[in-house]
Amino acid sequence: MTVxxxxxxxxxxxxxxxxxxxxxxxxxxxxxxxxxxxxxxxxKGLMYYTFWNFAGKKQIxxxxxxxPTDASYTKAHSLPGDxxxxxxxxxxxxIGVIDYNVEGQKIFSNSDPLYLxxxxxxxxxxxxxxxxxxxxxKLAYEINEAITGIGTLTDRLSNDFQFxxxxxxxxxxxxxxxxxxxxxxxxxxAHLGTDPLSSGTxxxxx
Numbered sequence: 338m339t340v341x342x343x344x345x346x347x348x349x350x351x352x353x354x355x356x357x358x359x360x361x362x363x364x365x366x367x368x369x370x371x372x373x374x375x376x377x378x379x380x381k382g383l384m385y386y387t388f389w390n391f392a393g394k395k396q397i398x399x400x401x402x403x404x405p406t407d408a409s410y411t412k413a414h415s416l417p418g419d420x421x422x423x424x425x426x427x428x429x430x431x432i433g434v435i436d437y438n439v440e441g442q443k444i445f446s447n448s449d450p451l452y453l454x455x456x457x458x459x460x461x462x463x464x465x466x467x468x469x470x471x472x473x474x475k476l477a478y479e480i481n482e483a484i485t486g487i488g489t490l491t492d493r494l495s496n497d498f499q500f501x502x503x504x505x506x507x508x509x510x511x512x513x514x515x516x517x518x519x520x521x522x523x524x525x526x527a528h529l530g531t532d533p534l535s536s537g538t539x540x541x542x543x
Contacts, residue, residue, distance in 0.1 A: 341461045347372040350476035356484045371483045384421045394457040410445035421456040467508040474498040
């Protein structure tokens with residue numbers, strides 16, 4: 338199986354534009370300069386579009402020894418450095434926390450411990466094929482006019498990206514079943530109506 342890199346993905350996009358491929362982002366060519374400028378923004382933008390299952394991550398957050406700047410909250414936790422987008426925030430019972438505020442790399446709430454489910458900034462080598470294809474299509478669409486100046490090609494690349502994005506979302510949704518942060522025993526109790534906390538919000542991945 339081919340292991341993708343930033344450069345290999347950029348070269349696939351350049352090929353779709355009919356442009357010359359590159360050896361690195363720092364080689365000094367026009368194509369390399371455009372790709373190095375656009376790549377991270379395009380990648381992170383695409384990762385933000387959808388709560389991708391393949392990039393989903395869950396972890397307990399670190400409590401900070403500081404008072405939140407927002408007086409409405411009593412706890413401050415640090416957000417992971419690899420976060421792209423928050424999917425859900427939960428307390429120790431798996432109940433969704435909806436009263437929180439994010440400021441920079443911190444999240445303020447009144448709960449501790451605090452658990453986070455989020456989309457992770459995933460390395461290229463772990464991209465499934467469907468996401469790589471969508472990223473190649475989006476990058477080609479975004480860089481085409483700067484590379485070739487052919488507007489009509491940009492229109493075709495835009496349509497190709499929309500098709501690849503829809504296909505990627507479908508494939509990602511079928512990749513793995515829904516998961517839950519709450520232990521199975523608690524889920525069964527909630528289903529039977531015997532869980533005293535069943536009136537809260539259960540977290541399901543969509």
